[in-house]
Amino acid sequence: MNTVVTIILTVVMFGILIFIHEFGHFITAKMFKVKVNEFALGMGPKLFGFGKGETTYSLRLLPIGGYVSMEGETEDSDDPRAFRKQKVWKRIVISGAGVFMNFVLGLAIAISLVAVENPQYLVSTTVAGVLSEETELKAGDKIVSISGYRVFSGEDISFGVSRSDPTGKTELIELETEFVVIRDGEKVTLPNVKPFVRVTYEDKTQEDRYCFYVEPEEKTFFGVVRHGFFEAVSYVRTTVLGLVDLITGRVGIDSLGGVVKIGQVVGEASKYGVTNLLYLMALISVNLGVMNLLPIPALDGGRIVLLAVEGVMRKPLNEKVETALISVTMILLLLLMLLVTIKDIITLF
Numbered sequence: 029m030n031t032v033v034t035i036i037l038t039v040v041m042f043g044i045l046i047f048i049h050e051f052g053h054f055i056t057a058k059m060f061k062v063k064v065n066e067f068a069l070g071m072g073p074k075l076f077g078f079g080k081g082e083t084t085y086s087l088r089l090l091p092i093g094g095y096v097s098m099e100g101e102t103e104d105s106d107d108p109r110a111f112r113k114q115k116v117w118k119r120i121v122i123s124g125a126g127v128f129m130n131f132v133l134g135l136a137i138a139i140s141l142v143a144v145e146n147p148q149y150l151v152s153t154t155v156a157g158v159l160s161e162e163t164e165l166k167a168g169d170k171i172v173s174i175s176g177y178r179v180f181s182g183e184d185i186s187f188g189v190s191r192s193d194p195t196g197k198t199e200l201i202e203l204e205t206e207f208v209v210i211r212d213g214e215k216v217t218l219p220n221v222k223p224f225v226r227v228t229y230e231d232k233t234q235e236d237r238y239c240f241y242v243e244p245e246e247k248t249f250f251g252v253v254r255h256g257f258f259e260a261v262s263y264v265r266t267t268v269l270g271l272v273d274l275i276t277g278r279v280g281i282d283s284l285g286g287v288v289k290i291g292q293v294v295g296e297a298s299k300y301g302v303t304n305l306l307y308l309m310a311l312i313s314v315n316l317g318v319m320n321l322l323p324i325p326a327l328d329g330g331r332i333v334l335l336a337v338e339g340v341m342r343k344p345l346n347e348k349v350e351t352a353l354i355s356v357t358m359i360l361l362l363l364l365m366l367l368v369t370i371k372d373i374i375t376l377f
Contacts, residue, residue, distance in 0.1 A: 034295035037305070039091045041294060043069060045130070045313050046094040049320075052129030053096040056122045063099035063109040070094060092365075098122075102351065116339040123331045130317030134263055137310035139256030141303065149244035150255050151182035155209075156243040160225040163239045164218040169209035171242075174223075176206065177269075180258040182242065187266055189223045200224040200236040263314040271318070325350070326358035 046069055057064050063082060068074075070088030077086030088094075100110025111119065142150065155169040171179045174188025192205030200223075207218040225239040245251060297304040321329035334353075338345050 031295075034298065037298055038294045041305070041309055041312070042091055045133070045309070045316060046070075046091075048129045048133050048313070049126040049316065050094045050096050052125035052127070053122055056125040057096060057098055057111075060114060060118045060122065061109055062111055062114060062118075062122065063107060064096060065099055066095075066097040068095050068097070104347075112344070116335050120332055120335050120339075123328050123335065127317045127320045127328055130313045130320070131260070131264075134310045134314035134317070135257065135260040137306050137313070138259040138263070139253055141306060141310070142256040142259060143252050144303075146247070148247060150247050150251050152243045152245040153179050153181065153185065154243045155240050158240045159227065159237065160239045162222075163225070164221050165207065165209070165240050166211065169207075169211050169216075172208040172210060172215065174205060174207055177265075181255055181262055183259050183262045185242070187262065191269075192223075201226050260310070260314065263311050264318060266311075267315045267318040324357050324361070325353040326355075326361055330354075330357065 177188035
C-alpha cells in the first residue's frame, strides 16, 4: 500500500484511540465538576483550537498522545473545583477512566467482529476432527489449555500454540507442546502434541496446517457477546503475557516495536480489508490500556498507585516529590520511545 495512505491510516487510528482514552478522563472530570482547562489531541505546538465554555479544545502537531489539563492538577490552585481539591476516590476514577475507555473500545470492536465474522456459526474450542492419525488429539476433545495458556476462544488456540515457540523460529511441523483437554468428562493432559501436519496436494505443493479443526457453534445473541468478551479478554492476556515474556527474558528486547513498526503492521493489515484493521485497532486499544496501567508515575497506573498511597496515609504526598517522579519517568519513557523508533527505522533499511 502507498506509504502516504499507510501514514494517514496510522495517524487516524492513533487519533481515535487517543481521543477515546482522553475522553474517558474528560467526561469523568466533567461528571465530578472538576474544571477542565484544555482537551488536547496530540502533543507539541498547537495547530488550531477553539474555546467552548471554560475549556479549550485543541489539535497539536505530534500525533503521539494527548492530554486533559485540569485545574490544579500540576500546580497549586485555590479553586474548589481543582483536581487536587477532590476526594481521593474521585481522582482515582478520573485517572483510571482513560484505561477503562480503551478496554470498552476493545470489547466493542471484539463483539462487532464476532457478530459479522460468519453469518451462521461461531468457532468453539471442541475438536471436530483430526487430519493426522499420529496426533494424540481426538474428535470430541474440549481444549482447556495449550502450553499452559487457558483457552476460552478460537483466538486463544492460535496464541497458545504460538507460546510453544515464542521466538517464532521453529518450523510449524516441528512444533510440539502440551494440550490439556476434557475427554469423556475427564481432564486429560497430552504432553507432546504436534499441532501441525504437512499436507501434500495433488499438484505436489505442500502446506503445514493445523492437524485438527473445531466444531461450529450455533450463533445466538448471547453467544456473540460471550465470544466477543472472551476475545477481548484474550487481547488483555496476550498483552500481559507479552510483557511478562519481555521482563523474564523469554523474548528479546528486539521484539519491542514503536510507532514505525505499528505503521508497518497497519499497512499490512489494510491489504486484507477493514476487518483486519478493526482487529488491529482493538488489539492496540487494549494494549494501550494495559500499558497505561503499569505502576509508573508518568502513566495512569502510577498515578492511581500514588493516589492510593495518599488515601492510605490520609494526607497528600509531597508535591515536589510527586512532580519529580512523574517528570523523571516521563523522560525515561520518551527516551525509550525514541530508541525503539530509531531501531524500527534502522530495521527498515
